[in-house]
Every structure is written in C-alpha cells, then in structure tokens.
Amino acid sequence: MDKGEKNIVFGKYAAGRLLGCGAFAKVYSAKNVDSGQMVAIKVFNKKRIIQNNMMSNIKGEITTMGRLQHPNIIRLYEVLACKRKIYFVMELAKGGELYAKVTKGRFSEELSRKYFQQLISAVGYCHFRGVYHRDLKPGNLLLDKYGKLKVSDFGLAAVNDHIDGSLQTICGTLTFMAPEMLKKRPYGGAMVDVWSCGVILYVLAAGYLPFNEPNSTSMCRKISQGDYRCPNWMSSDLVRLLSRLLDTNPKTRITIDEIIHDPWFNNGGLFKGKSPEFEFPFYHDDTGSSSDDLYGNFFSVKQPCSSVKKNTSITSSMNAFDLIAFSSGLGLSRLLNQTTYNPFEDGEKFFSSLPVDVIIAKTGEVADELKLKLRRRKEDCVVDLVGPIGNFIARVEINQVTKQLVIVDVKMKRGDFMSNSNNILRDKLIPKLSQLIYSFESQPTNQMDTIHDHQLTIAAIYVD
Amino acid sequence: MGCSISKKSKANYWDFASLASETMFSLDEVEAVYVLYKKVSCCIVDDGLIHKEEFRQALLRNKGKPDLFVDRVFDLFDLKRNGVLDFGEFVQSLSIFHPKSPAADKILFTFNLYDLQHTGCIEREEVKEMVLAILKESDLELPDEVIEEIVENAFNEADSNQDGKIDLEEWKEFVGKNPSLLKNMTIPYLMDVSTVFPSFVENKIMLI
Numbered sequence: 001m002d003k004g005e006k007n008i009v010f011g012k013y014a015a016g017r018l019l020g021c022g023a024f025a026k027v028y029s030a031k032n033v034d035s036g037q038m039v040a041i042k043v044f045n046k047k048r049i050i051q052n053n054m055m056s057n058i059k060g061e062i063t064t065m066g067r068l069q070h071p072n073i074i075r076l077y078e079v080l081a082c083k084r085k086i087y088f089v090m091e092l093a094k095g096g097e098l099y100a101k102v103t104k105g106r107f108s109e110e111l112s113r114k115y116f117q118q119l120i121s122a123v124g125y126c127h128f129r130g131v132y133h134r135d136l137k138p139g140n141l142l143l144d145k146y147g148k149l150k151v152s153d154f155g156l157a158a159v160n161d162h163i164d165g166s167l168q169t170i171c172g173t174l175t176f177m178a179p180e181m182l183k184k185r186p187y188g189g190a191m192v193d194v195w196s197c198g199v200i201l202y203v204l205a206a207g208y209l210p211f212n213e214p215n216s217t218s219m220c221r222k223i224s225q226g227d228y229r230c231p232n233w234m235s236s237d238l239v240r241l242l243s244r245l246l247d248t249n250p251k252t253r254i255t256i257d258e259i260i261h262d263p264w265f266n267n268g269g270l271f272k273g274k275s276p277e278f279e280f281p282f283y284h285d286d287t288g289s290s291s292d293d294l295y296g297n298f299f300s301v302k303q304p305c306s307s308v309k310k311n312t313s314i315t316s317s318m319n320a321f322d323l324i325a326f327s328s329g330l331g332l333s334r335l336l337n338q339t340t341y342n343p344f345e346d347g348e349k350f351f352s353s354l355p356v357d358v359i360i361a362k363t364g365e366v367a368d369e370l371k372l373k374l375r376r377r378k379e380d381c382v383v384d385l386v387g388p389i390g391n392f393i394a395r396v397e398i399n400q401v402t403k404q405l406v407i408v409d410v411k412m413k414r415g416d417f418m419s420n421s422n423n424i425l426r427d428k429l430i431p432k433l434s435q436l437i438y439s440f441e442s443q444p445t446n447q448m449d450t451i452h453d454h455q456l457t458i459a460a461i462y463v464d
Numbered sequence: 465m466g467c468s469i470s471k472k473s474k475a476n477y478w479d480f481a482s483l484a485s486e487t488m489f490s491l492d493e494v495e496a497v498y499v500l501y502k503k504v505s506c507c508i509v510d511d512g513l514i515h516k517e518e519f520r521q522a523l524l525r526n527k528g529k530p531d532l533f534v535d536r537v538f539d540l541f542d543l544k545r546n547g548v549l550d551f552g553e554f555v556q557s558l559s560i561f562h563p564k565s566p567a568a569d570k571i572l573f574t575f576n577l578y579d580l581q582h583t584g585c586i587e588r589e590e591v592k593e594m595v596l597a598i599l600k601e602s603d604l605e606l607p608d609e610v611i612e613e614i615v616e617n618a619f620n621e622a623d624s625n626q627d628g629k630i631d632l633e634e635w636k637e638f639v640g641k642n643p644s645l646l647k648n649m650t651i652p653y654l655m656d657v658s659t660v661f662p663s664f665v666e667n668k669i670m671l672i
C-alpha cells in the first residue's frame with residue numbers, strides 16, 4: 001500500500017493518512033468523496049485472514065457489528081472487499097485514544113466516572129444484544145472531537161484474538177484479562193468484560209495499572225489472586241466498586257445491572273440517569289422502531305388506523321389476516337437474521353376472555369411483584385414493563401379477536417444476557433399471566449352456555 | 465495510482481448490474497443478496513439452487529418439514545414454476561420485501577399468497593385453513609364457532625360487495641384500512657444488507 005492523498009477506494013473514499021498499523025490490518029483516515037464525511041478505514045489483508053481461517057469469523061462479526069448503534073460505540077458504516085483486501089469503513093474518532101490522556105496524569109474521580117459511565121453504557125448495550133467485546137482495554141477506547149468516549153472493535157472479538165494476540169507482548173494482553181480467562185476455563189463474555197472495565201476504571205482513576213509485573217508468571221499469579229492495591233487518595237465508594245469489579249470469582253462479580261445502581265457510579269444519587277451529558281440507551285427498541293418508520297413511509301399520507309382506533313373502541317382489533325401474519329413462515333426477515341440469537345423473537349401468545357383493563361391491571365400486579373414499572377404506550381392496548389432505570393423488559397400487547405376474546409402477546413424484544421432477568425419472561429411473567437388464559441377445555445361447557453347468551457362457549461379461569 | 469474498477473464475471477453468469485436495474489437493489493446489495501443466496505442454496509444440496517426444503521430450513525430451521533405459509537411463499541418466488549429458485553428469481557422476489565418497494569407490489573404479493581387455490585379470489589375456506597394453521601403453529605386452540613366468527617368478522621370487513629369472496633380490489637381497500645397487514649412484507653434489514661452480508665464477490669479490483 002502506497003502513501004498519498006489521492007487514493008480513491010472504490011470511487012467513494014479518498015484515503016488520507018495512516019492512523020495505526022497492526023499485523024493484519026492498517027487503519028487510514030479517509031473522506032467520503034460525495035458527502036465530505038470523514039471516516040476511518042481499516043484495511044485487512046485477505047490472504048493472511050484466509051491463511052488463519054478467520055474468514056467466517058470476520059463475516060459473522062461484521063453482521064453483529066453492523067447492527068450496533070450506540071453513541072459510545074464506533075459505528076461500522078460499510079464493508080467493501082476486493083481480491084486482496086477487506087475494507088471496514090467506520091466512524092472516525094478525531095479525539096484519539098483515551099489512553100494518551102491518562103498517561104499525562106490520572107483523572108479526577110469526577111472525570112473517571114464520566115468516562116466509566118459511558119463505557120458501561122456501551123458495554124451494557126452490547127451485552128443486552130448478546131455481543132461481548134472480550135478485549136476491552138484503553139487502546140480500544142477512543143474519543144470523538146467533543147471528548148465523548150467511543151469504544152472500538154466491539155463485536156470483533158475473534159478477529160482481535162488473532163490479530164492483537166500475535167502482535168502484543170504476552171504481558172501487555174494479560175493486563176486486562178480476567179482470571180477465568182487465564183485459567184483457560186470456559187468463561188462468560190459478560191463477566192470477562194466487567195473485569196476489564198474494572199481494570200480500565202482503575203487505570204483512569206489511579207493513573208497506572210492495577211496488575212503490573214515484569215514477567216508473565218507473576219502477572220498471572222497476581223491477577224488470579226486479585227492482588228492489587230488501591231492508592232489511599234481513592235474514595236471509599238470507588239475502592240468498594242473496584243473490589244466488586246475485580247472480584248476473581250466471576251459468579252460473585254458485580255453485573256452491569258448492579259453497576260448502574262452502585263453509589264459511586266450514581267454519584268450518591270445525583271446521577272439517576274438524568275445527567276444531560278449521559279444517558280442509558282441500552283435497551284433502545286431499535287429494530288421495532290426502525291421497521292415502524294419504514295413501514296410508516298408507505299402510509300404516511302393515510303394513517304387510517306390511529307383515527308379509527310380512537311373512535312370505535314379502546315382496544316385495537318385483530319382480524320383473521322392479522323392472526324395469519326403472525327406465522328413465522330411469513331417472517332422472511334429470518335433469512336437475514338440468522339446469526340442473531342433472539343430467544344424471544346416470537347414471544348408467547350394466549351387468548352383471554354377477560355376485559356382489557358382486567359388484563360392490564362393483572363399485568364400491573366405482576367410488574368409490582370417483580371419490581372418493574374408499567375408504562376402505557378400511546379396505543380391503549382400495549383403496555384411495556386420497564387426496569388428501574390427505564391430499561392425495556394417486555395411488552396404486553398392486547399388485541400380484540402372476537403367480541404369476547406382477546407389475544408395477548410407477551411414479548412421480550414431482546415434477551416437480556418447480562419443478568420438473570422432473561423428468565424423474567426419465561427419463569428415469572430408468563431406463568432403469572434397464564435392465570436388469565438382462556439381455555440375452552442378446562443370447564444364444563446354447559447355451565448358456560450347459560451352465562452353467555454352468545455354462541456361462544458368460553459370459559460375463563462378468573463383470578464379472584 | 466488512482467482507481468480502476470474492472471469487471472471479471474467469471475464466477476457467475478448472472479449479470480448483477482441488470483438485476484440491480486430490474487429490482488430495488490443497488491449493485492452492492494445484489495452482490496450481498498448473492499452471498500445470502502449461496503448460503504441458503506447449499507444448506508442441503510449444494511447445487512447452486514434453492515430447493516423447497518432448503519427454503520423451509522432457512523426460514524423455520526425445522527429440518528425442512530412442510531409448512532403451509534413457507535411453501536406458499538416458495539411457490540410465489542418460483543416464478544418459472546420449476547420447483548427450484550435460481551438467483552434471478554430469488555433477487556426479483558426478495559426485492560418486493562425491500563423497504564423501498566412500492567406498496568402496490570406488496571399488496572399484490574399478499575393477495576396471491578392468501579389465494580391458496582389460485583382462483584383469483586380469497587375465499588372463506590382458504591382463510592379458515594390459514595387461521596387453523598396459525599393456531600396450530602402457536603399451540604393455541606379455539607372452538608370451531610370462534611374460528612368461524614373470526615373468519616366471518618374478516619369477511620364482514622373486507623368483502624365489501626358481500627359475495628363471499630375477497631377480490632383484488634376489495635383486498636387493496638382492506639389493506640388500505642389495515643396497513644399493519646403489510647408489516648411482514650418489508651424486511652428492514654434489506655436496507656443494510658450489504659453490511660449484514662458483505663459481498664466478497666471478486667468482481668471489483670482496486671488499485672490504491
């Protein structure tokens with residue numbers, strides 16, 4: 001690859017200066033010729049990738065990375081390929097590496113917290129989608145021109161394993177590795193990332209590494225034992241949080257959910273998700289809203305449904321074809337969605353003959369029990385269950401099918417992989433709501449005939 | 465120095481450029497769809513064609529068992545009616561699901577989809593058959609009277625001339641009132657299909 005200002009990649013990007021260089025990849029700054037937007041282009045040598053059997057890894061991870069959209073994660077805009085090279089066109093972080101700033105001196109706890117909150121926001125967002133970094137370190141933490149944190153290489157774990165592993169000294173990589181990784185035991189990506197976040201927080205606040213030994217044997221020992229010391233200027237809240245992050249036992253190590261509720265993280269309650277510079281967009285229902293928007297385009301003029309709904313009844317009704325459209329056989333998105341693990345894609349559906357407000361009230365009781373909040377959506381028949389920081393947990397949607405019957409659709413949009421709450425739907429919510437389920441077999445039909453003057457033979461298991 | 469893009473189409477005989485001009489896909493997207501096509505077409509028999517079993521497996525991951533809806537979609541994709549999908553059929557049919565595709569195409573596709581017997585109309589029995597299929601798929605059970613009522617309600621709404629059948633004009637009107645019926649006719653991911661399935665097709669040579 002030659003140097004120069006006038007190289008045009010695929011007639012679209014004018015390559016600029018070299019920003020970084022690794023064993024497999026080089027990163028250049030570049031400019032989109034049409035829009036003028038500045039980007040970073042990571043150029044991989046295809047031959048070396050094929051030699052290392054990394055092609056399928058790269059393809060799979062591009063899929064994941066392409067879907068991550070978060071203010072603190074470097075965006076992947078486009079992937080291009082030619083005979084010899086693969087080009088990742090990515091967001092350019094103009095502020096450089098966060099590490100460069102730390103080497104000039106440790107940060108105040110205030111500033112450390114600001115960066116740590118952004119880091120946790122990004123990491124939590126990815127974990128919620130089942131994506132783990134596995135190689136978090138200051139080198140992957142970049143800043144944009146406003147000083148906002150940008151995590152790079154998310155979703156590229158397998159690629160980085162090969163690329164950086166062969167590049168760096170063993171000690172350099174070890175520094176941020178969790179004890180369970182050193183022991184070569186099977187490890188959970190989420191807890192490994194939490195450990196690395198702990199090491200990063202330590203570096204930000206202390207200005208030096210928690211584990212730093214001249215040889216890898218003693219390094220491994222220190223990490224495995226969690227043998228580090230906090231400098232005496234650190235506040236006790238920070239020391240406590242670090243001890244929870246750098247817990248050598250992954251089973252008792254703090255989770256992302258718990259970090260969010262930590263007093264140091266919250267700055268003694270001052271934060272509470274209200275900070276203007278910082279928000280928690282972990283659980284953005286991005287696929288749902290985008291598809292709504294796209295589909296809204298076709299009918300932006302008419303918008304017939306909303307007006308009809310309000311005039312006729314509280315509940316939106318669902319006709320035979322709406323039911324048919326539930327079929328997973330018609331969900332062609334699955335063709336493109338194979339790599340994303342989404343256990344709750346279809347949710348659970350059941351019929352109920354109870355009135356809508358009874359079902360919503362019951363859902364409210366379940367929410368109270370689970371310490372969740374009920375958030376009514378604009379549509380009258382849709383309620384969301386949200387966690388303490390407004391994080392989306394599940395959606396309950398009620399639609400009238402016949403005069404007496406509604407269909408209740410309980411959906412968890414994404415599996416929550418970072419804590420036990422991924423079982424909330426299956427283990428708690430659905431069994432509790434199942435008390436509402438309509439079942440026409442469970443009660444003698446003759447009894448019901450007398451109750452309803454209608455031809456329906458519906459029996460409902462009432463809760464009270 | 466500079467850039468030169470030359471075409472080497474030895475790997476495939478499909479003219480991606482003309483497929484792009486005939487569909488909603490850009491050239492990059494056609495290449496990306498080709499990657500998807502190759503993946504699906506080799507999942508059971510690696511003959512470069514998508515068989516019905518492969519299509520079922522890709523959509524339902526159920527080892528290719530028959531399914532009313534998947535099989536209907538396959539039959540509609542099979543424009544040449546020869547029992548297999550080639551890449552041209554796949555791109556053209558998938559293009560209907562592109563977010564930029566006109567709603568009229570999507571409406572027509574759903575109409576043909578639900579007209580199980582190809583009579584040019586959607587009939588009661590067809591709707592009932594599909595409702596039964598979806599209930600079975602969702603492990604839900606309803607008494608026959610309720611199912612009849614559900615079908616009846618749909619016809620009361622959709623069959624405006626009350627002749628017991630839904631024709632294309634009635635269907636257009638009905639979908640106009642119930643736009644949610646087209647929701648699954650759009651695959652939002654097709655907008656960024658080139659990121660999801662980056663094309664590694666070697667027909668671009670770059671000199672830098």
